[in-house]
Amino acid sequence: MESVVEGIPNSLHEDLSKKLVSLVLGTKDKDAVPTELAKKIIYLWRQDQLASVTGISTLLQAATKVDADATCSCLDEFGLQEVVVALKSLL
Numbered sequence: 622m623e624s625v626v627e628g629i630p631n632s633l634h635e636d637l638s639k640k641l642v643s644l645v646l647g648t649k650d651k652d653a654v655p656t657e658l659a660k661k662i663i664y665l666w667r668q669d670q671l672a673s674v675t676g677i678s679t680l681l682q683a684a685t686k687v688d689a690d691a692t693c694s695c696l697d698e699f700g701l702q703e704v705v706v707a708l709k710s711l712l
Contacts, residue, residue: 628707638672638680
């Protein structure tokens with residue numbers, strides 16, 4: 622997943638992380654995100670690292686589990702079509 626994140630400019634990390642957090646937290650299926658992944662997100666949040674490469678990678682993993690289509694739409698909003706293609710190849 623980190624290879625996908627490398628295609629995202631650092632300037633977008635902060636805003637993208639906020640959108641992905643909203644997507645993950647907005648799910649009605651509370652079991653969509655595995656416990657270990659949720660713990661990692663909480664840890665990264667406490668360390669103020671959600672906008673890092675590791676943070677974005679972790680959030681993308683969680684967001685695709687919650688709603689892959691909405692995740693791709695979110696990336697499209699940021700003009701990251703190449704990232705969408707790379708992400709879909711991993712799904």
